[in-house]
Amino acid sequence: MASFYGIKGKKLQRYYRDQLSEYKNWEHCTDARKGLIFPQNIGPYLSIDETSLSQGELYTVVTNKEARGKKGTLVAIMEGTRSENIIPLLQKIPQRLRNKVREITLDLAGNMSLIAKKCFPLASQVIDRFHVQQLATEALQEIRIKYRWEAIDAENQALEEAKASKTNYSPEVLSNGDTLKQLLARSRYLLYKDQQNWSAEQAERASLLFERYPSLEKAYQLTRGLSWIFSNTKDKLYAFARLARWNEKVEQSGFKSFNAIARTITLHHNNILNYFDNRSTNASAESFNAKIKAFRAQYRGVGNVNFFLFRLMKLFA
Structure with a gap:
């Protein structure tokens, strides 16, 4: 223009x-970054999450799910994530409006849970299933990365020995054309997917991977098992029993990283199980964060935070 x-x-x-x-x-216009609240946008179903506006500065964002990312979505946006700073701001919203909130979705962060408890005391807290599944996926990838570093070290050592003995070294090439190091690097994305969604090439790669590293297959099955519970269980009691059995399998597997996930589920099981009441997730909050990032990219960053918040207010509040 x-x-x-x-x-x-x-x-x-x-x-x-x-x-x-x-x-x-x-x-x-001069103090927007300290916090903006829009009580008129409160609804029975909220999400709370954090987002970054500029230079890694985090803001806590409360959104109304029923607005579906349009006008009336933004309930509050406040600088920082410290509960002692956020709670007083949200408590400026009249108690009668805050008591209308029946459910609030959030991640596993303790400060978010405390904010929800203090500001929306009548709301049921629902920990987002995808954050729980992400922990399992990260644990699986951690095992893959460990094996990849071992393969890199083994190849470097073989190269040094070949150089010392003045011989040629050729790494083993598997039936699909990958070396062991390449196999572990290229298996990253297939481990995110369900087995039935693998392409023929990924299925071949997975077969070679699990043949060489049976513990990776066991960890993959644990990850998919957790995802299956969330996707295929409707009753809260059945979900509780299935998560308990999943925890037992984790204990038997001996994976330290998965044991940490099992403890997390045990500690937060009430809020995790609340997912099975309405199958609510924090997807709306993640979608809103994506809109903020796209808006920020359109302006090639945030030079004036107050003005950026003014534009967000105009669009979403």
């Missing part, structure tokens, strides 16, 4: 900010 009118882009941007947008007349 600036080039069409023959002016500099930054000049047009400044003119829009200072003259056309009414930003200068906004009551929060």
Whole structure:
């Protein structure tokens, strides 16, 4: 638009900010980053999450699921994630409105749980299933990465020995054309997917991988087993029993990283099991975060945080 009118882009941007947008007349134009709340947007189903606006600075965002990422979505956006700073701001919303909240989805962070408890005391807390599954996936990838470093070290050692003995070294090439190091590197994405969604090439690679590393196959089955519980269980009591059996399998496997996940599930089992009441997730919050990131990318970063929050308010509050 600036080039069409023959002016500099930054000049047009400044003119829009200072003259056309009414930003200068906004009551929060100098202190928006401290926190904005919109009590009128409260609904019975909320999400709470954190997002980064600029230079890694985190903001806590509360959104209304029923608005579906449109006008009325933004309930509050506040600088930082410290519960002692966030709670007083959210408590400025009248108690009668906060008591309308029946359910709030969140991640495993303790500060988010405390904020939800203090500010929305009547709401059921639901820990997002995808955050729990992500822990299992990260544990699986940790095992794969450990084996990959071992393969790299073994290949480097073989190269050094070949050089010392003045012989040629050729790494083993598997039936699919991968070396062992390549097999472990290229298996990353197939471990994220369910077996039935593998391509023929991925299925061949997985067969070679699990033949060489049976413990990786065991860890993969544990990960898929946890995902299956969330996807195929509808009753809360059945879910409780199946998660208990999954924890037993983890204990028998001997994987330290998976033991940490099992302990996490045990400690947070009430809020994790609340998922099976309405099958609610934090997907709406993640979607809203993605919109913020896209908006930020469109402006090539956030130069003026207060003005950026003004634009978010106009679009989503």
